[in-house]
Amino acid sequence: MSHGPDLDRDRSFVLAQRSFELMRDYCACATPRAYAVWYLYASGTQPLMNDAIKRLTAQNGTLTNTDIESLHDTYIDGRRLAVEVDRMNSSLIAEVEGIMEMIEVSIRSTAQYGESLQALSQDIANTATTRTRLREIVTTIIANTRDVTANNRTLEARMRESRSEIEGLRETLEAARLESLTDALTGLGNRKSFETALHRACDASQAGGRPTSLIVIDIDYFKRFNDLYGHLTGDQVLRLVAIVMREHVGQPGATLARFGGEEFGIVLPETDLAEARAVAERVRTSVTGRELVKRSTGESLGKVTVSLGVATRREDDNAVSLLERADACLFAAKRAGRNRTLDETEAGPLRDVA
Incomplete structure (x- = not known):
């Protein structure tokens, strides 16, 4: 019989108790953000943040509210930004895949158009072609040309939309990248x-x-x-x-x-x-x-x-x-x-x- 959920719950209680003890001993504030920082510290899943906390407490003996805000912004909100960047990357990939699919459709359409023109040109070259058949060939060429033109216009419009969408995603990704490197309070690098x-x-x-x-x-x-x-x-x-x-x-x-x-x-x-x-x-x-x-x-x-x-x-x-x-x-x-x-x-x- 598995005790996985019970063990996870017990571990969470232990981490929570340890977080409260650390917050009491080393923190000048008792806020949800302070709890989140100390819980993550107790879990040991963010070694870089733990190193930063050890450095601050060794120097000052405590963490101020400013320290907590900085740590939270850097090591906890930073993970939120990473998730958002992954989401935008997925959107960008989907957009590119859509463009590639449209291009493949256009290529197939153009290839079929070329094959059709080649076959029709052979019919025209046939000296036995009647006036009626010649009229049918010209009508077919005009219809096929209209279809290809319409497909190309659709592809062109789709490409313009995708260009605008990709540009917007690029700007959003760049903003997220800069946010992940910026200290929110001072505007300097973090x-x-x-x-x-x-x-x-x-x-x-x-x-x-x-x-x-x-x-x-x-x-x-x-x-x-x-x-x-x-x-x-x-x-x-x-x-x-x-x-x-x-x-x-x-x-x-x-x-x-x-x-x-x-x-x-x-x-x-x-x-x-x-x-x-x-x-x-x-x-x-x-x-x-x-x-x-x-x-x-x-x-x-x-x-x-x-x-x-x-x-x-x-x-x-x-x-x-x-x-x-x-x-x-x-x-x-x-x-x-x-x-x-x-x-x-x-x-x-x-x-x-x-």
Whole structure:
């Protein structure tokens, strides 16, 4: 006798209980989205999300509502987008198959028309053909020509409709692709976009022998700020940093991303350490120079500061090791007092700042 459904139910109860425990111990909020994130974490079916959660909790001790929203958008809603993309791909395939069927019908019709013309031409060549038979042949040719013309017009109209349909599907697919790579709150790239760009830049750097640099940014005391003024104001801070990044990063091919709760990254292909550090300093000083105002009351909330770490790819670096070294510089900047930029020449060996 099978106990499959009972085992599945029991496992769900265990995962649910574990999810509540994790939400109680590590989460500042108890929302349906928080439960969904922790349930998925407890199930172990999304290792990339689990790695992101471990990184956030190791650094901050908890997950903020902003963290939950980001994780949900990236790892749960992202799967919804994948399903939608599959559905649109199926529609596109069906549309192409319909076009191919119409083309095959047209080809068969044209071939039959050609065979008919050949047979009729042989009849005309026959010297014994009577005037009446000749009239029948001409009538048949006219009728067949009309049929082929009508078929071609139908195919042409169908092709125009399909072209419009395929163009619409293409635009929808592109929008879905961009949505799957975009952080909904800031409009920057999300973690998936960041990781993809970093891997691509490191591969290109290795192949072409050109430098690639990475800047990682963390908002100072963001949790304390969030707890004091609320998540809506915290979101305003995140958007502020994103705006400043867009204003001060103009390198071609640069990728700007929010890849964690209050963590941002800038991937800079074709950029050496000195230039990358200058970009980081421009971002830092611009953020520090902005005064944050609470929109609902006009109350001044003071200054926001950020800490930044900068590293440039070495010969033996891959995307992971480059990110680790930039992170080490960031943590060194935090320990040195925050509101500063440190690159790998200033932060000391990796073991000293990890």
